Amino acid sequence: MNTAPEHAVIWDVDGTLVDTAEQHFRSWEHLAAEIGRPFTRADFAATFGWRNPEIIRHLFFPDATDARCADLGLRKETFYRASVRDHGVALLPGVAKLLAASAAAGWPQAIGSSAPRGNLDQLLGVTGTLHYFDAIVSGEDVTRGKPDPEVFLAAAHKLGVDPARCVVFEDAVAGVQAAKAAGMKCVAVRFVGHHPADTLRAAGADLLVESLNEVDAGAVRSLFAKGLPR
Template sequence: MTIPAIIWDVDGTLVDTAEHHFQAWARFAAEIGRPFTRADFAATFGMRNLEILRKLFEPDADDALCAKWGEQKENHYRASVRKEGTQLLPGVARLLKEFADRGWPQAVGSSAPQGNIDLLLSVTNTRGYFGAVVTGDDVKRGKPDPEVFLTAAAQLGADPRRCVVFEDAAAGVEAAQAGGMKCVAVTFVGHHPADKLRAAGADIVVGSLDEITAEQVAALV
């Protein structure tokens, strides 16, 4: 049987930090005198900061301004996570351990900045599960481009065709499919409905990762 390689998205898949992100974006927007709504948040969830900033705030912003603004927003986000903490979503701890016990390589493939991922893996005590951690800082193109997942697969030494991506956002599902990977999508956090995730190309859609077994994952590849 082919051994899967597992690539995890983080926000909305491993953990739910959406409210931390929303409040950080809202605070940043207020600081620069711009509006930011729940609809704006939903429409850009899963994108890198550079793409969000140009889409919502300043289409012509150069890389330096995006970096400055992005750090401003992320400082608010990290302070919130440090203060309030976060927990693994249902089913995640079991799957991480089960995949590790079977010897399946695991990686992170996230649009978030490196500092955010380091913080989240630290507070959830999960860094040891991952043979590779690829973030938005490591790629030039954000999801739905497959670069982040293909980079993670390369760092694991895995054929993309045997990779299974865990995602919660349509852009991430599209990235997995574009990279020739299988995808399990979860609706628990509620950013995208099941029909949208299926339309994006998810192979399996579940309400919670409690519903997924290692056998189902292995069968995908």
């Protein structure tokens, strides 16, 4: 008897579940000032969603060792977590409803994010959503960042679900590319507006929405209407 779930849901976090982009920007800006390096809005936009070592080597120190990347990344995340703690964060429109609908449908859910695990634990705790997730994959659990599919494949593996049965909720071009490279369906949400609609479509998004208020269980099922592995 096949007991595999009908579908599984994998969530990106920043820009999809919550919007803490401004807190990330201020944290990187603070770190850059401390180390005497420039950091602009363009730098932030170009690297948003990358893992910290990739950002540090791309923007600041191309030859940085793993240890130096870890030290600088920790300093940046300390600034970020303090900001979240002091100012709070709220779920984006439609997220609470969709989390509950996916759970009611019996679909396991996971986090697939480039963020450090400490950030994810804090955000899920602040928003009261940790209980929805059967698996969490952070930037520390993978060696390659998006658009490589490793983070989403690792999430599917933890859930024990065929990637072809998974749908990813994303807001970034690199994340959409990673989902499609993993063989998954992808819903791209534009609410925070970091990426134009045409670039998200070009990346392969199966469904493009302005907010997750436009998505329900029926919309997810329709993405798989043309067949699934048996």
